[in-house]
Amino acid sequence: MTLVITDGAKPVTACWSELEARSPDEARKKLGAREGVPNANVPSSIGLWESGASTADAVASVIADWAVAAKLEGVVWTALPSKFGVKTITPSADQVIAYLAALQGEPRRRAEEYIRRAPSQIATAYRQRIERTLGWISAA
Secondary structure (H helix, E strand, C coil): CCCCCCCCCCCCCCCCCCCCCCHHHHHHHHHHHHHHHHHHHHHHHEEEECCCCCCCCCCHHHHHHHHHHCCEEEEEEEECCCCCCEECCCHHHHHHHHHHHHHHHHHHHHHHHHHHCCCCCCCHHHHHHHHHHHCCCCCC
């Protein structure tokens, strides 16, 4: 479970950085490696937009509009499907809170650290609810 850009979510400010790559394929592979995505899943799990390309995907369309305005030649992003446990679903805020509240020991410490260390402008609905309910306020 992460704080991510996903279809249907309220737009929030996201962070980005340049990636040194010689081609769009290399950029995808580099991001996939960083995110632990198996090579076979990179095409479906790492999004790609290139200048001049059109897309019907809602998330890619928003990214494309931003990329054109920022005068970028291409953009890659983590495009993993929503998953909760072993199910490919988008969990409700109640499910997320219940899951996080039930964690104990090291898994809870790591989850709390992840939430607190994420940049404060990543103000997703999940994060706002986590902060209100669990008190895991951004340290950034």
